[in-house]
Amino acid sequence: xxxxxxxxxxxxxxxxPALLAGEIPxxxxxxxxxxxxxxxxxxxxxxxxxxxxxFVLDGEALWGKKVGSADKACADCHGDARSSMKGVAARYPAxxxxxxxxxxxxxxxxxxRANHQQASPLPYESRDILALSAFVAHQSRGFPITAGDDPQLSAFVAxxxSLFMQREGQLNLACTNCHDDNFDKHLxxxxxxxxxxxxxxxYRLEWQTLGSLERRLRSCMTGVRAQAYDYGAPELVALELxxxxxxxxxxxxxxxxxx
Amino acid sequence: MARSKxxxxxxxxxxxxxxxxxxxxxxxxEITGDGITTSLTGAxxxxxxxxxxxxxxxxxxxxxxSGPFPETRFQGDLAPDLTGAGNRWTVSxxxxxxxxxxxxxxxxxxxxxxxxxxxxxxxxxxxxxxxLSAAEIEDIVAYxxxxxx
Numbered sequence: 001x002x003x004x005x006x007x008x009x010x011x012x013x014x015x016x017p018a019l020l021a022g023e024i025p026x027x028x029x030x031x032x033x034x035x036x037x038x039x040x041x042x043x044x045x046x047x048x049x050x051x052x053x054x055f056v057l058d059g060e061a062l063w064g065k066k067v068g069s070a071d072k073a074c075a076d077c078h079g080d081a082r083s084s085m086k087g088v089a090a091r092y093p094a095x096x097x098x099x100x101x102x103x104x105x106x107x108x109x110x111x112x113r114a115n116h117q118q119a120s121p122l123p124y125e126s127r128d129i130l131a132l133s134a135f136v137a138h139q140s141r142g143f144p145i146t147a148g149d150d151p152q153l154s155a156f157v158a159x160x161x162s163l164f165m166q167r168e169g170q171l172n173l174a175c176t177n178c179h180d181d182n183f184d185k186h187l188x189x190x191x192x193x194x195x196x197x198x199x200x201x202x203y204r205l206e207w208q209t210l211g212s213l214e215r216r217l218r219s220c221m222t223g224v225r226a227q228a229y230d231y232g233a234p235e236l237v238a239l240e241l242x243x244x245x246x247x248x249x250x251x252x253x254x255x256x257x258x259x
Numbered sequence: 260m261a262r263s264k265x266x267x268x269x270x271x272x273x274x275x276x277x278x279x280x281x282x283x284x285x286x287x288x289e290i291t292g293d294g295i296t297t298s299l300t301g302a303x304x305x306x307x308x309x310x311x312x313x314x315x316x317x318x319x320x321x322x323x324x325s326g327p328f329p330e331t332r333f334q335g336d337l338a339p340d341l342t343g344a345g346n347r348w349t350v351s352x353x354x355x356x357x358x359x360x361x362x363x364x365x366x367x368x369x370x371x372x373x374x375x376x377x378x379x380x381x382x383x384x385x386x387x388x389x390x391l392s393a394a395e396i397e398d399i400v401a402y403x404x405x406x407x408x
Contacts, residue, residue: 166379167379168378168379168380168381169378169379169380169381169382169385170370170378170381170382170385170388170390171319171370171390172361172370172371172378172379173368173370177368178337178368181368182337182368185335185336185337186334186335186336186337187322187323187335187337188316188321188322188333188334188335189332189333189334189335192337221380222382225381225382225384225385225390226379226380226381226382227380227381227382227383228382
């Protein structure tokens with residue numbers, strides 16, 4: 001038992017890139033869950049009170065619904081998501097050969113819909129894309145995050161990391177200034193988390209709806225008075241990829257509930 | 260014909276001037292020791308207005324700082340409590356710390372409140388403008404100077 005653990009630790013050490021100053025050591029990483037109130041945790045933990053589960057249920061219905069001129073449902077190709085989609089979201093953003101760059105789970109769903117279902121595109125942050133994404137990601141609940149392991153992604157992880165470290169906007173702040181250096185402190189009374197993206201799409205009480213990691217990143221950028229990247233922009237995908245690789249090994253929680 | 264060209268040139272110049280007003284023109288200031296001794300507006304700030312500004316979320320002060328503000332619980336703890344700021348700093352020191360705190364520590368998370376250049380990807384609504392106007396800096400400096408233990 002002990003030597004199994006030793007192997008696991010050795011494997012983690014071997015695959016973890018060297019930390020830059022200010023970065024969080026693997027064993028000190030904490031999900032946003034540990035920063036929220038007991039009430040919010042209880043809401044997430046109980047599927048009957050977690051509002052994100054309504055989107056998961058909607059997503060399940062959409063999974064089986066035939067759409068587009070191909071008249072195909074997701075299930076017609078992928079079968080039962082409970083088995084076929086297990087652990088899939090934990091690997092996203094993933095490298096897409098045809099594009100030569102990483103894409104998010106939402107972009108994968110959009111591509112599938114365009115190419116295989118030949119259906120009208122679902123806009124970013126629309127209820128249906130969030131529902132499908134939540135349903136697929138929910139099949140990874142409890143799975144360790146492995147996104148970024150693909151060696152073809154290393155340049156994009158590095159791009160995401162440099163964006164995370166880059167000061168920007170009129171307030172001239174980088175993600176790292178708050179989320180590596182000042183987590184557990186309070187910004188206007190609200191706790192600052194480590195920005196570990198373990199539960200996306202998340203139900204955010206402030207939004208009163210489910211939202212993607214891109215939405216969260218864009219609102220942080222607006223907060224530092226920077227020009228937010230458009231949904232689907234390569235920079236946002238690189239940031240998402242870096243954040244997921246930074247959370248490597250942490251369990252997925254989708255749908256998480258956050259204030 | 261020549262005359263109308265001149266008119267157009269003058270008109271264009273004035274349009275450009277209006278577009279840039281408040282954008283590219285910051286009041287020049289002189290640093291003496293570790294402060295700015297002269298008011299950016301040439302007049303002392305207004306203490307009451309300064310307090311209102313510090314408490315307004317748009318100035319961003321209390322996102323990071325706390326202080327003697329019993330009426331709000333939405334205060335930050337990323338930066339020192341402002342209580343006693345008037346004991347710790349002179350008016351001149353406070354003014355430069357608001358204008359450009361990065362001068363003292365390039366790694367500081369305190370924004371430079373009176374700077375409008377050298378930033379990355381500034382939002383469209385903010386581009387070319389400092390976070391605070393000269394008058395707002397002076398009001399806040401005047402208020403902070405009154406915070407004595």
